[in-house]
Amino acid sequence: MVNTRILEERLGWQQRQEGDEAESSARVVPLPEPRGMAHAPMLQGRVGGRAATGVLPPARREAVAQAWAALPKLAESTDQLPARHGALHSIDRRGEAAAALDRLRSQLMPALQEHGWRRIGVCAPHRGGGATFVAAGLAASIARLDYMRVLLADMDLAAPRLATNLELAAPPGLGELVAGALPPEAVLRRIGDNLALMLNDRALDNAGDIAQSPALANMLRRLLDTLAPDVLLMDMPPLLESGVSTALLGQLDAVLLVADGTRSQARDITDSEALLEGRAPLLGVVLNKSEDRGRRGRN
Secondary structure, X not given: OEEOHHHHXXXXXXXXOOOOOOHHHOEEEEOOOOOOOOOOOOOOOOOOOHHHHOOOOHHHHHHHHHHHHXXXXXEOOHHHOOOEOOEOOOOXXXXXXXXXXXXXXXXXXXXXXXXXXXXXXXXXXXOOOOHHHHHHHHHHHHHOOOOOOEXXXXXXXXXXXXXXXXXXXXXXXXXXXXXXXXXXXXXXXXXXXXXXXXXXXXXXXXXXXXXXXXXXXXXXXXXXXXXXXXXXXXXXXXXXXXXXXXXXXXXXXXXXXXXXXXOOOHHHHHHHHHHHOOOOOEEEEEEEOOOOOOHHHHO
């Protein structure tokens, strides 16, 4: 379950203090307010603004519609995907997390529109924190707004997991797409009319080098130009464990950090914020794998 209370408290963090006897006695330790951390993205030209208004010239609008129609369709909606090991995917509106992800969407969209942001990285400090779960669920939630187009990309180049998480077959060819040897429709897939997936079926050799290469930057720019998504969500490698994630920060407008409610510590958040300093704005923190359990009135 995604807990968006952390966003409401603007990076508050629950941490058990010395002498506390139970989890319910945890208190909220406030972290600093999110800062607008400046960075110089490798992608050239303005990639925001237009997405916030949704306005395209008629000829451009038709070209974008054709590009989306060319993507092979996996299902008419996320609800048609099979259940994952007896449980619903995070992208299914029937799942337990769906309402929380919709609340997260309602908190994020005004910020994206205000700043003209559309390239958002979703990552956890350490592997296993639930970044893929949140990225997929948030992408589906935004795509349910039928006037929004969303591209969800697996950018964990060394250890891709989005296709496995969704139990979908990832087409081969991501390396060729990066190199410009394949068009988007050869690699990307579509759910419904406005949710596109860039899946990956294998780890890429020299992932760290690829993440820093002009070829990757150019590939992302081509996707933005061709598909004109209102939001590009990148499922990122763990921020504090992977050089790939650090290398990709230059491709982002902002970062949404996912903390593991069962394992993450306050220091993981502050270390992540320090790493982001000067590279990408921290959009907010989502506490995953946690429940409120009535704590709102306790602190």
